[in-house]
Amino acid sequence: MLGRNRLAEVQRSKVQFIVVSSRMAVDGGHAGIGCDWDGRWNHVRKFLERTGPFTHPDFEPSTESLQFLLEKCKILVIGAGGLGCELLKNLALSGFRLIHVVDMDTIDLSNLNRQFLFRPKDVGRPKADVAADFVNSRVPGCRVVPHFKKIQDLDEAFYRQFHIIVCGLDSIIARRWMNGMLISLLNYEDEVVDPTSIIPLIDGGTEGFKGNARVILPGMTACIECTLELYPPQVNFPMCTIASMPRLPEHCIEYARILQWPKEKPFGDISLDGDNPEHIQWVFERAQERASEFSITGVTYRLTQGVVKRIIPAVASTNAVIAAACATEVFKIATSAYVPLNNYLVFNDVDGLYTYMFEAERKKNCAACSQVPQNLQFPSSAKLQEVLKYLTENASLQMKSPAITTTLEGKNKTLYLQSVKAIEERTRPNLCKTLKELGLSDGQELAVADITTPQTVLFKLNFIT
Numbered sequence: 001m002l003g004r005n006r007l008a009e010v011q012r013s014k015v016q017f018i019v020v021s022s023r024m025a026v027d028g029g030h031a032g033i034g035c036d037w038d039g040r041w042n043h044v045r046k047f048l049e050r051t052g053p054f055t056h057p058d059f060e061p062s063t064e065s066l067q068f069l070l071e072k073c074k075i076l077v078i079g080a081g082g083l084g085c086e087l088l089k090n091l092a093l094s095g096f097r098l099i100h101v102v103d104m105d106t107i108d109l110s111n112l113n114r115q116f117l118f119r120p121k122d123v124g125r126p127k128a129d130v131a132a133d134f135v136n137s138r139v140p141g142c143r144v145v146p147h148f149k150k151i152q153d154l155d156e157a158f159y160r161q162f163h164i165i166v167c168g169l170d171s172i173i174a175r176r177w178m179n180g181m182l183i184s185l186l187n188y189e190d191e192v193v194d195p196t197s198i199i200p201l202i203d204g205g206t207e208g209f210k211g212n213a214r215v216i217l218p219g220m221t222a223c224i225e226c227t228l229e230l231y232p233p234q235v236n237f238p239m240c241t242i243a244s245m246p247r248l249p250e251h252c253i254e255y256a257r258i259l260q261w262p263k264e265k266p267f268g269d270i271s272l273d274g275d276n277p278e279h280i281q282w283v284f285e286r287a288q289e290r291a292s293e294f295s296i297t298g299v300t301y302r303l304t305q306g307v308v309k310r311i312i313p314a315v316a317s318t319n320a321v322i323a324a325a326c327a328t329e330v331f332k333i334a335t336s337a338y339v340p341l342n343n344y345l346v347f348n349d350v351d352g353l354y355t356y357m358f359e360a361e362r363k364k365n366c367a368a369c370s371q372v373p374q375n376l377q378f379p380s381s382a383k384l385q386e387v388l389k390y391l392t393e394n395a396s397l398q399m400k401s402p403a404i405t406t407t408l409e410g411k412n413k414t415l416y417l418q419s420v421k422a423i424e425e426r427t428r429p430n431l432c433k434t435l436k437e438l439g440l441s442d443g444q445e446l447a448v449a450d451i452t453t454p455q456t457v458l459f460k461l462n463f464i465t
């Protein structure tokens with residue numbers, strides 16, 4: 001019940017905030033926009049201009065909420081793929097007009113069966129641009145602004161301008177990064193989060209016939225990292241193993257992918273494309289050579305493709321259900337007219353239809369949202385490799401390529417960094433050294449940067465015996 005009360009509290013403060021801003025719009029003497037013909041928003045008005053059994057306890061019917069949606073409420077949609085197309089269509093038809101969309105991908109022929117804002121002539125063009133153009137031309141008055149970019153290329157000032165952010169991503173890393181960004185925007189006063197600094201995050205995800213939709217009030221309700229253990233553990237291989245002592249076919253594929261590809265540049269200075277059969281073939285052949293060197297069996301083309309590219313099947317109907325649930329939550333929160341989902345919905349249409357909702361709980365020592373210092377417990381004889389393994393394999397951390405730095409004798413020292421080739425080579429020998437040999441002491445602070453978060457995570461090293 002505590003969670004629910006908190007949610008209600010935030011809702012109340014949001015109600016005040018939103019009512020104030022929409023009142024301003026009305027006081028400004030806006031007389032409506034030319035493209036709003038008679039009856040255009042009747043379907044939305046039914047929810048906002050009369051009360052009902054499910055309206056929010058503090059809800060008062062008025063015409064202001066609709067004006068707020070049409071004129072003031074700024075929504076950010078992350079991803080313009082399967083979920084993104086559905087989300088943009090749903091939001092635009094629900095009265096949202098100030099919508100931004102971020103997507104770094106271009107349109108592929110295989111997208112067209114479900115990403116219905118795209119046509120064969122659009123193949124190769126940025127998804128964000130095409131989706132924005134389509135919605136803007138089809139829904140009069142709607143102003144979708146596209147950003148053909150990575151979410152990591154946009155800064156705090158950009159994200160801060162939105163009332164609500166809705167994610168339709170297929171990448172857990174991007175989702176975690178977005179979660180971290182919204183947590184970094186929070187202001188605290190006496191350890192209590194300032195509700196006006198909260199930007200609600202609605203997160204949708206699908207995988208085949210399974211999907212989920214969730215409402216996150218950063219700093220108030222369970223965040224993505226609080227529930228990280230719900231995601232299946234990722235398979236990650238230590239660099240030492242890949243580079244010098246492979247045992248599994250996967251190690252050989254990773255060797256070809258991570259070490260040989262950037263070195264040999266078989267197709268010029270381009271990154272490996274999991275959709276390009278020639279690229280996969282090249283990695284497959286190199287991995288086979290490596291495997292025979294070490295008498296390892298089991299490297300196949302199919303396995304190579306599976307390791308290089310995590311293949312996620314896409315089902316149009318699952319996307320439609322999840323996007324509809326997410327858009328509904330955006331509508332409920334933006335208008336404060338209805339009680340939002342509290343806070344996690346699962347959907348499954350593998351065998352018939354199944355839906356279930358539960359309240360995911362905050363994790364007391366969440367690395368992202370708890371403000372509790374993170375501890376790392378190792379004996380001083382442990383090797384840095386073990387720390388790295390822990391950071392990547394621990395179910396509640398699941399980092400991807402952590403860069404570990406610390407301060408030794410007043411100087412910043414990089415213990416290990418994987419993402420820059422020269423530094424990786426220089427720091428690789430550290431992996432096989434013990435914490436003691438590296439000069440680390442009990443209580444030492446380790447700063448860990450990773451692609452899963454925009455902020456560095458601080459860990460305190462505790463030596464155990």
Ligand SMILES: [Zn+2]
Nearest residue numbers: 223226366369
């Ligand atoms: Zn959290």
